[in-house]
Amino acid sequence: MLALAFGTLLLISSVLADPSISPSVQHEKRFHLPPGWAHVRRHELNSVLPLRFGLAQSNIHKLESFLNDVSHPESPNYGNHWSPAKVAETFAPSGESIRVVKDWLVGSGIDPGRLRLSPTKNWIKVNATVEEAERLLQTEYNVYSHDDTGTEHIACDAYHLPAHVSPHVELVTPSIHFDARLHKRGPAFSGPRERIGEPGVGLGPKFTGKISTLLTELENCDKQITPACLRALYGVLYTPLAANKNSYGIVEYTPQAFLQSDLDMFNKNFSKSLVGKSPKLVAIDGAVVQTNQTGFDFNGESNLDLQYGMNLVTSKQEVTLYQVGDLPQGASFNNLLDALDGSFCSFEGGDDPLNDGIYPDPLDGGFKGNPDCGIVKPANVISTSYGYNEPDLSPAYTARQCAEYAKLGLMGVTVLYSSGDNGVAGNGGLCQNPDGSQSRNGKIFNPGFPGGCPFITSVGATQVNPGAKVTDPEGACEQVIFSGGGWSNYFAIPEYQKTAVGRYLKDFPPPYPPSIWNSTGVSRAFPDLSANGANYVIAVAGEFGLVFGTSASSPVVGAILTLINDARLAIGKKPIGFINPTIYSPSFADGFHDIVMGGNRGCGTPGFNSTPGWDPVTGLGTPNFPKLLAKWLLLP
Structure with missing residues (x-):
C-alpha cells in the first residue's frame, strides 16, 4: 500500500x-x-x-511493490538493486x-x-x-x-x-508549503544556551553537564555510555574485512560542524588508532565545516555522530561526512537528495526557493556555484539526526520526498533517521490542537517526519536503567529525553509492518481516545528499532560531557549495519539496502533485544508503553549484532 x-x-x-x-x-x-x-x-x-x-x-503506485521485490528476504530478487538510470526511467x-x-x-x-x-x-x-x-x-x-x-x-x-x-x-x-529548513533531533541539552538562527536552527543539544572523571569500566554504563558499553550491549566485536568496497555516510547541516581537536581528544581516550583521522568530506552546495562558532550548540550534534560512528566501524573503515548548505542560507533534505541522486534534482526547476536552499546563493558570502546534482554515489548506509514535525510540511511535499527515499532503497541504500526526543510530542515539545495548529499545551500526539515515512528506518532510544548492569535488559529512554514514536497522520501502514503493529494494537491497545492519536490501525507506525540514547560521553569544546538523544541512537545503528554490509561484501554479496521488510520478517524475530520497560510520555500523557514484540516506543528493540550478522550472511 x-x-x-x-x-x-x-x-x-x-x-x-x-x-x-x-x-x-x-x-x-x-x-x-x-x-x-x-x-x-x-x-x-x-x-x-x-x-x-x-x-x-509514472509508476509511483508500484513503488512499494518494486521496493519489496529487492528488499524482502523471501523475494527471488532480494539484493538485485536497481541502477540510477533504471530508477530515473521507471519514474x-x-x-x-x-x-x-x-x-x-x-x-x-x-x-x-x-x-x-x-x-x-x-x-x-x-x-x-x-x-x-x-x-x-x-x-x-x-x-x-x-x-x-x-x-x-x-x-x-x-x-x-x-x-x-x-x-x-x-x-x-510556491504555494501552501512553509519553511522546510531543518531542525536537529538533538542531542539533548538541559543547560542554558544562546539561540542559533536560521539556517539549520536546532532544538539545542541536551547536555546534562561536564564530567571531570571518565568512567571507562563496564559496570558504570548506567552512568556513562562509551564505545565499550555499546559493544558490550549489542555484541559488536568485528574487524572490517572489505572496507575499500564499503561506505558509511553521516549527514550534517551547516552551521553544525565537528571540531577535529574534539575528535582527537575523544579518540585519545577510546581509539588511539583514530587520532588525527578525519571523515571524508563531501561538501554540498558550498558547505563548510565552520570553526568560527563553537560550543555545544554548533558542535554537539556533529561531534557526537562522528565520534561514535567512526569509533564503532574502527579506523579501517572510512566514514563520509555529507556537510550540506552554505553558511548564509543553509539547506533542506531536498538539497542532500539532489546531490545523492541526479534524477531527483534539476538546476532549472527541482527545488522550491522558499523551502529549499537555492543556488547560486545571492546572499553575501553565499555559494555562487550551481547546485550540486548527483555529485557522489550514495553511501551504503546514511544516518541523519535532523527532522521536522509532520504537520510542518504538506502531504504533497512529504510524499514526494518520501518517494525519493524509496528510490534510494531501490538502489541499495539504507536510510536511517532518528525518531525524535519528545515522546509522542513533536520537536520543541509541541503537540497538535483540534484545528491542526501546534502548541506546547496541545493534547494531540504529534508525529515526526521523515520518521513517519515508510521507506526509511526510524531509530528510537533506550537506556541502561539507573543502577542496572550492562548485561541487564535495557529500558526505553526516560532520562532527559523520551523516545519519539507513534503513528503518522500522512502515510499508510506498509505491508511489512502490518502483522507486528496489528499484534500490538490487539494485545496492548493504548488507553487513549481516538481524538488524540491515530488509532485507525492503517497508518505507518514508528520507530522501527532502537539503540541506547542516554548518558553518552562526548568531547566538545575541549571538555567531556554527557548528552542524550535519538541523534546518538541513529549513527550507532548505522555503524552496526555498516559492519554487517562489510561482512556481506567480504564474501561477494551485496549491501543490505532497505532493511525494513527484512527486520520485520519472521526469520529475524529473534535478531533484536526486546525492550519491555518504559514509555515515551508527551502531550500531557504517559505516552505509549514498551511491550513484548514491536511497540511505538522502541520498535522491534535493539540490535543483537551476532544474530543479525549470521542472519544477513545467510541471505542471498
Missing part, C-alpha cells in the same frame, strides 16, 4: 471529456499557520514568482502529463517560450507575476514573517487546478 499522502494528490477520479470546460478543483489546502509565523501583508501583484509544477511521476513523468500541463499553461495565456522543462522532466517552470499566478491557481498570495528570525515567506492558503490537469501534478511551489 502506498503512503496516504500519495493518495491525497489524486483529487478527482476521472478526467472530463472536454478539457476546455474542465472545472477547477482544490489541489492543496493549508488549515493553519506553522508555529511562529504571522500574516504581514498581501504580496505585490507585479512581483515575480518562480512557479514550479511538480509533475506526477519519469509521462509525455501525456508534460503535454497536458503545458497545454493548460499556454491556453491560459502563458507564452510557450517562457516555459522550461527540467532535464529530468519532473518539473515545469515559469516565472510568473503574482497576478498571473493568482489567476492560474485561483488563489491569493500573502507575505508572512517569522516571530523569532524576522524571515519573510510567501505562501497561499489553498490553490486550485483544472480537473483535467490535477491528476498530472503532484504539487505546485
